[in-house]
Amino acid sequence: MVRTLTEGRERLLLLDGHSILFRSYYALAGRRAMSAPDGTPTHAVFAFCQILLKHLEEERPTHVAVAFDRPEPTFRHAEYSEYKAGRRPTPPDLLVQVPLLRDVLDALRIPSLEIPGFEADDVLGTLSRIASERGADTRILTGDRDALQLVDARVQVLFPANRGGKPVTEHMDEAAILDRYGLSPRQLIDVKAIMGDPSDNLPGVRGIGEKGALELILTYGSLDRVYASLDRIRPALAAHLAESREQAAMTRRLAEIDRQVPIDISWEAMAYEGPDPDRLASVFRRLGFRNLAVRFGVDGRMAGFRPEDPVCGENGLRIVPMAAGDDSDAAPWRKATQPDSPGFGVTLAEDILYVATPDGTVAEIRPRDV
Numbered sequence: 001m002v003r004t005l006t007e008g009r010e011r012l013l014l015l016d017g018h019s020i021l022f023r024s025y026y027a028l029a030g031r032r033a034m035s036a037p038d039g040t041p042t043h044a045v046f047a048f049c050q051i052l053l054k055h056l057e058e059e060r061p062t063h064v065a066v067a068f069d070r071p072e073p074t075f076r077h078a079e080y081s082e083y084k085a086g087r088r089p090t091p092p093d094l095l096v097q098v099p100l101l102r103d104v105l106d107a108l109r110i111p112s113l114e115i116p117g118f119e120a121d122d123v124l125g126t127l128s129r130i131a132s133e134r135g136a137d138t139r140i141l142t143g144d145r146d147a148l149q150l151v152d153a154r155v156q157v158l159f160p161a162n163r164g165g166k167p168v169t170e171h172m173d174e175a176a177i178l179d180r181y182g183l184s185p186r187q188l189i190d191v192k193a194i195m196g197d198p199s200d201n202l203p204g205v206r207g208i209g210e211k212g213a214l215e216l217i218l219t220y221g222s223l224d225r226v227y228a229s230l231d232r233i234r235p236a237l238a239a240h241l242a243e244s245r246e247q248a249a250m251t252r253r254l255a256e257i258d259r260q261v262p263i264d265i266s267w268e269a270m271a272y273e274g275p276d277p278d279r280l281a282s283v284f285r286r287l288g289f290r291n292l293a294v295r296f297g298v299d300g301r302m303a304g305f306r307p308e309d310p311v312c313g314e315n316g317l318r319i320v321p322m323a324a325g326d327d328s329d330a331a332p333w334r335k336a337t338q339p340d341s342p343g344f345g346v347t348l349a350e351d352i353l354y355v356a357t358p359d360g361t362v363a364e365i366r367p368r369d370v
């Protein structure tokens with residue numbers, strides 16, 4: 001059972017910017033493209049905002065920050081030139097959304113941080129350490145399980161997910177990690193040292209996967225103790241470990257998150273006091289995020305957003321509002337509801353009628369003969 005954070009403490013919500021944005025992009029892959037009125041792709045930013053809002057409402061943080069990776073090499077590349085080699089380039093329609101997300105974060109008055117020579121994980125680790133030293137709790141929202149090594153009495157990791165079409169959050173604290181892996185958060189670094197990590201192109205010990213690595217650390221407790229116990233390990237496995245000793249040690253060094261990154265930001269600068277209403281309304285108007293404007297409470301400032309402008313539905317469709325009572329397109333269909341109030345929208349695509357409500361819910365209505 002996940003332990004709840006102590007009420008009354010300061011609470012820092014950290015987001016792994018690129019990780020959540022990538023997850024948002026691929027979670028909607030294959031669906032109808034979503035774009036701003038000027039045609040700029042926006043679906044990843046829209047989904048990111050939904051995830052962010054959900055956790056602002058649920059976690060009620062006193063402080064918030066977002067960490068991003070930088071494009072140039074890090075200290076890990078300096079030690080191992082093949083680090084993360086072979087990764088596919090960022091899709092162009094996702095790349096153009098990064099500055100849009102930064103615009104949204106600026107309007108929300110949430111600082112975004114990136115430090116040359118380090119990764120977002122290192123920034124998250126450092127900020128969570130700073131928070132703990134202040135006696136504050138931290139929750140890290142990410143899609144990267146490397147962050148589990150940061151979990152301790154005051155730090156939890158949150159993984160956004162979808163189950164049955166509904167957004168859910170997997171909460172991981174010390175008890176949850178112990179229950180799943182039988183290990184402490186720090187021991188997971190040693191597991192990765194043995195099994196490697198293909199996503200980061202980090203080599204492991206030949207012939208040993210996650211199951212074998214977990215068994216070794218469960219039995220001996222650490223990577224150092226595994227190597228001190230080779231004479232007690234069956235010969236074939238011990239031989240693989242011995243021949244990969246140096247690369248296992250390297251992978252462990254590279255897999256460990258640096259929690260001493262030089263970050264020039266004060267605790268007060270991360271205090272969350274809500275958005276700049278006019279600025280957020282302006283950004284949302286430019287992106288066509290009318291539903292999000294309602295949810296963030298800035299819809300009353302959406303001057304210049306015309307009723308005929310597209311509404312961005314949560315399923316990625318651009319939904320054009322129809323006049324109340326105008327069901328000419330809907331007549332041949334079995335309707336679940338009659339769109340008869342402002343804000344409802346209808347669009348017809350690929351023989352499916354999509355009906356959107358003001359809260360962003362989108363229903364599919366199919367022909368009678370389907």
